Amino acid sequence: xxxxxxxxxxxxxxxxxxxxxxxxxxxxxxxxxxxxxxxxxxxxxxxx
Amino acid sequence: xxxxxxxxxxxxxxxxxxxxxxxxxxxxxxxxxxxxxxxxxxxxxxxxxxxxxxxxxxxxxxxxxxxxxxxxxxxxxxxxxxxxxxxxxxxxxxxxxxxxxxxxxxxxxxxxxxxxxxxxxxxxxxxxxxxxxxxxxxxxxxxxxxxxxxxxxxxxxxxxxxxxxxxxxxxxxxxxxxxxxxxxxxxxxxxxxxxxxxxxxxxxxxxxxxxxxxxxxxxxxxxxxxxxxxxxxxxxxxxxxxxxxxxxxxxxxxxxxxxxxxxxxxxxxxxxxxxxxxxxxxxxxxxxxxxxxxxxxxxxxxxxxxxxxxxxxxxxxxxxxxxxxxxxxxxxxxxxxxxxxxxxxxxxxxxxxxxxxxxxxxxxxxxxxxxxxxxxxxxxxxxxxxxxxxxxxxxxxxxxxxxxxxxxxxxxxxxxxxxxxxxxxxxxxxxxxxxxxxxxxxxxxxxxxxxxx
Numbered sequence: 066x067x068x069x070x071x072x073x074x075x076x077x078x079x080x081x082x083x084x085x086x087x088x089x090x091x092x093x094x095x096x097x098x099x100x101x102x103x104x105x106x107x108x109x110x111x112x113x
Numbered sequence: 114x115x116x117x118x119x120x121x122x123x124x125x126x127x128x129x130x131x132x133x134x135x136x137x138x139x140x141x142x143x144x145x146x147x148x149x150x151x152x153x154x155x156x157x158x159x160x161x162x163x164x165x166x167x168x169x170x171x172x173x174x175x176x177x178x179x180x181x182x183x184x185x186x187x188x189x190x191x192x193x194x195x196x197x198x199x200x201x202x203x204x205x206x207x208x209x210x211x212x213x214x215x216x217x218x219x220x221x222x223x224x225x226x227x228x229x230x231x232x233x234x235x236x237x238x239x240x241x242x243x244x245x246x247x248x249x250x251x252x253x254x255x256x257x258x259x260x261x262x263x264x265x266x267x268x269x270x271x272x273x274x275x276x277x278x279x280x281x282x283x284x285x286x287x288x289x290x291x292x293x294x295x296x297x298x299x300x301x302x303x304x305x306x307x308x309x310x311x312x313x314x315x316x317x318x319x320x321x322x323x324x325x326x327x328x329x330x331x332x333x334x335x336x337x338x339x340x341x342x343x344x345x346x347x348x349x350x351x352x353x354x355x356x357x358x359x360x361x362x363x364x365x366x367x368x369x370x371x372x373x374x375x376x377x378x379x380x381x382x383x384x385x386x387x388x389x390x391x392x393x394x395x396x397x398x399x400x401x402x403x404x405x406x407x408x409x410x411x412x413x414x415x416x417x418x419x420x421x422x423x424x425x426x427x428x429x430x431x432x433x434x435x436x437x438x439x440x441x442x443x444x445x446x447x448x449x450x451x452x453x454x455x456x457x458x459x460x461x462x463x464x465x466x467x468x469x470x471x472x473x474x475x476x477x478x479x480x481x482x483x484x485x486x487x488x489x490x491x492x493x494x495x496x497x498x499x500x501x502x503x504x505x506x507x508x509x510x511x512x513x514x515x516x517x518x519x520x521x522x523x524x525x526x527x528x529x530x531x532x533x534x535x536x537x538x539x540x541x542x543x544x545x546x547x548x549x550x551x552x553x554x555x556x557x558x559x560x561x562x563x564x565x566x
Contacts (some may be wrong), residue, residue, distance in 0.1 A: 107449075
């Protein structure tokens with residue numbers, strides 16, 4: 066493509082079907098626990 | 114659903130339901146103003162008559178073709194078919210616990226949400242027996258979950274450190290028989306940090322949150338001792354020692370709060386970086402708008418501008434090889450968590466609970482002190498499953514504001530306790546927090562664009 070550049074190869078929909086194991090870190094979003102925005106968390110399965 | 118914005122010279126388009134992030138040239142970017150929720154096979158007349166005279170028919174056809182291609186690949190205007198997963202949160206095991214090991218504190222920070230350490234319930238330290246029962250509760254309620262989190266919190270947890278050590282030992286003693294892996298974290302104000310505590314924390318805690326607001330004058334204005342004196346000089350050398358001795362594979366955060374008093378908080382972030390810390394978080398204070406230090410609606414433009422300044426400085430420092438992590442700009446566009454995780458929300462009251470020194474169970478630490486939300490007690494074994502289901506429904510598809518928000522899979526629904534406290538309903542969104550979160554996300558994505566060049 067000439068006029069559009071895509072930054073990532075993510076497919077969230079695929080991840081919905083394969084995901085949900087629940088082993089990853091809880092993502093408390095209160096400021097006092099430093100607002101764990103989910104997007105900055107890791108998938109527990111990555112790197113295994 | 115898409116979100117488009119221009120920042121720092123980049124035209125960025127995010128596609129909410131696929132998670133795709135694109136950088137657009139000017140022409141296709143302007144085309145989006147003429148498209149609602151899809152790219153039709155035929156070039157819309159309004160689009161053609163507005164843009165062909167300016168850019169020429171060939172360029173318009175070419176750009177339109179690229180939009181069509183992205184749509185066909187499922188990366189633009191992707192359908193929202195996630196609502197079917199929203200019910201998956203019911204009946205979730207409990208996997209994380211905030212253990213309020215001390216409802217007491219040796220600081221009197223002005224903005225403390227915990228009523229200066231005692232949560233309005235009287236100063237008290239958690240007895241070992243309650244800590245052990247809390248661990249038993251977590252193991253029992255975690256069903257098949259292997260990784261369990263326990264965060265030692267307060268008040269100031271170092272005021273009850275012997276119990277922290279013994280609770281850790283007890284949990285470790287049960288790991289093998291129960292097939293569990295405990296991950297401990299601790300949040301401290303640093304006043305009582307000693308060498309032996311640093312050793313223990315660095316050995317046993319997978320994460321440690323070290324409270325510091327930045328520059329000395331900023332920190333010491335609000336983070337004060339009982340006698341009103343500041344804490345900066347005592348804690349900074351201890352934090353530096355802890356971090357220097359901490360393994361590179363172990364997380365830590367130096368974490369501060371900014372208020373209306375330091376809307377130039379980039380200077381505080383940089384101050385912390387210059388102290389040698391490379392894992393930094395600074396959060397906007399969440400407080401009643403009537404208080405002098407509160408971030409109010411009228412402050413948002415200044416805060417947004419400051420986030421942009423911080424983002425640009427961070428890009429520059431990274432390019433110079435002296436970058437650091439600013440927690441709220443960290444984003445993994447490729448390998449972040451799965452969509453199920455993203456729509457689950459924080460899990461409070463469902464996957465995550467807080468336990469007080471008395472053994473009372475609350476949906477999370479932010480609800481502690483408001484007995485309307487008490488869910489049970491680890492000593493008598495009570496646990497309100499009806500309330501748990503109420504929180505299970507508090508996900509991005511249970512919240513009307515979130516369901517239609519472009520940022521829903523990045524943010525995951527915000528803080529339920531803030532929603533309750535400031536909007537009166539856990540299913541509503543705390544507006545100021547939402548606006549700040551969206552701005553941080555825009556900056557975080559822009560940084561990825563800049564670093565990809």
